[in-house]
Amino acid sequence: MSGSAERVVFVNDRPGLESLLTGGTIARLRSDGAEVIVLFGSASAGFPSAGSLSAADSDVRAAMAALDVSDWRMLPAASGAQSLAEAVADVLDEVQATAVVLGAADDTLRTAAAGAAGSLNVPVFEHRRVTDAVGRLLVAIDVSGQVDQKLRAIAAYPRLWSVTGHAVKAVGPVGSVGRVGRVGPVGPVELPVTIGGTETFLRLSPEHAPDAQAAPGPLNRGLAAVVALLTGVVFGVLGTIAHQATVSIGSVTVPIGLILALSGITALLVGLRLVLGGRMAVLSSAIGLLGTIFILSLRSTGGSVLVPEGIPGLLWTVVPTLVATIVLAWPRIPARPGSA
Structure with a gap:
């Protein structure tokens, strides 16, 4: 959160999760003048196919506008973890990323993104709830000033979320919206959820970032x-x-x-x-x-x-x-x- 020198890449499975999980942090970074790039790893019902993200997609455009993000991309279809890691590494190298934030539940995408960041010596942070990281030191970001922006971004996905005040719930069964309830390797988000003024992250050490370069002994x-x-x-x-x-x-x-x-x-x-x-x-x-x-x-x-x-x-x-x-x-x- 050091300001305009930051270039942070957020990696998520699909459109919608970036707003629900990390929308406040994205908005705060942008208010501090930092560059933010949002990567989506796979397409889902109602969204463009892998490899493209149409500018005509009103939901994504509205959410990104609410968070003041102008650079969002769909990662190309990859045949395996190695090619996906190379695609993520290309983006990190292109934008000269200073940090990567993971909101991905898919193990392949999570491993590929963490490995790509590790190979380039870019710090990796993973979105975690406090209850999912008992005994671990979390980084807590105060986003109380960005809650309204986050709610507007979530509401931009009416096919996924229903927003009433500060409460968010899934539209229809979770399974019908592409397992939107799962947010990480440790368990699902329980919906409905009340949007608060803090977002928490776990910084991954090299041994927890797959394929990252080992720290010198x-x-x-x-x-x-x-x-x-x-x-x-x-x-x-x-x-x-x-x-x-x-x-x-x-x-x-x-x-x-x-x-x-x-x-x-x-x-x-x-x-x-x-x-x-x-x-x-x-x-x-x-x-x-x-x-x-x-x-x-x-x-x-x-x-x-x-x-x-x-x-x-x-x-x-x-x-x-x-x-x-x-x-x-x-x-x-x-x-x-x-x-x-």
Whole structure:
């Protein structure tokens, strides 16, 4: 819920469930300026066939308009979980998704979407009722300001739902509307239901997201920290040696060495945070870098110094510390999907 930088993909079995299960969260994300893309995994009675979603479908259009969503798609017919996962991954890569929200009950679609998100390092959240996740830590989203939008979106599907006040019930037997009562791997929604001001989600860890990339183990994290430490030492030595270099352009003296040295250490620390996500490697690299700068800035027994007094020397000892502090303290850098 960090605002306009978010690009969240909601995956559901069929039109209608996105409004019932996650309509409030979708509306809140859109009110915060985030991009929302809704994917439907299969067609059902009264809706377009798989592979297309006609703009003439008034129910879907009305629901999406109520939630302020302009991008919704029907996933193509897939012959198996692998091809379905590839189709979902293509969408996630195209929109540069920062999160995936699952409302799918179909095991094939759920597994494919979670696996595609995991392969691209995109966080996965699954809609869960509180009673379906006893003992698990849920993410609760306050959607009290979006309840009216959610109700309008639900009411846009008169062939599925009947809305009276804040109460929603299925139209006809559940079986006649494509098992709309089932919302997840843990059980059905009991209809009628009263729409409240909170929607809850369970964040899936890599071991619960099928086919997701496994989290690095302690050995790999330790090795990464050692490599980052040595890299920081190397950058500290090279930067200390080069930071006093200058180039004269006419009457202007450009501190080319300082510029390259500061650019290099910034790229190193920011790159480690972006690629690895965590702070351990950045901290190790910063320790190697700043420790090396400190040691080399001391006067040697022979009286020579590598970091003489002056503006370049001052900047070389202060700026790396500021850069390391900012990169380490930054609360969250959204993961940018890469290749599987």
